[in-house]
Amino acid sequence: MSDADFAHTDRAEKNRRDKALGLARFAWHRGITGAELLAMTDDNRRRLARAADAHPPRSMETWTLVASLLDEKSAWAQTHPDHPSAAREHLDERIMWVKPPTRSWLD
Numbered sequence: 001m002s003d004a005d006f007a008h009t010d011r012a013e014k015n016r017r018d019k020a021l022g023l024a025r026f027a028w029h030r031g032i033t034g035a036e037l038l039a040m041t042d043d044n045r046r047r048l049a050r051a052a053d054a055h056p057p058r059s060m061e062t063w064t065l066v067a068s069l070l071d072e073k074s075a076w077a078q079t080h081p082d083h084p085s086a087a088r089e090h091l092d093e094r095i096m097w098v099k100p101p102t103r104s105w106l107d
Contacts, residue, residue, distance in 0.1 A: 020065040020066045024070050029091075030096075038063065038064070045063060
């Protein structure tokens with residue numbers, strides 16, 4: 001009997017990275033940060049993956065990679081603000097994924 005860890009083979013790592021890149025692109029264009037992504041509920045992350053035309057990842061490992069890619073892209077975009085890749089195309093959809101904190105009407 002083999003103790004192979006198929007979730008961490010070279011092929012699995014490549015597939016995880018490919019999925020994470022697609023999810024990160026989707027989240028990037030909607031202005032979602034890595035911290036906001038990780039703070040989402042599992043249900044919201046599954047909905048986000050489906051909206052990005054991806055099967056929802058089975059583990060947090062992929063989502064953690066997505067958050068890391070978003071943080072890297074944010075740091076890069078801050079140093080290259082005029083580059084076309086630093087632009088975000090669907091910021092108006094951010095509210096669908098990241099809800100602003102509710103304010104008390106007493107404030």
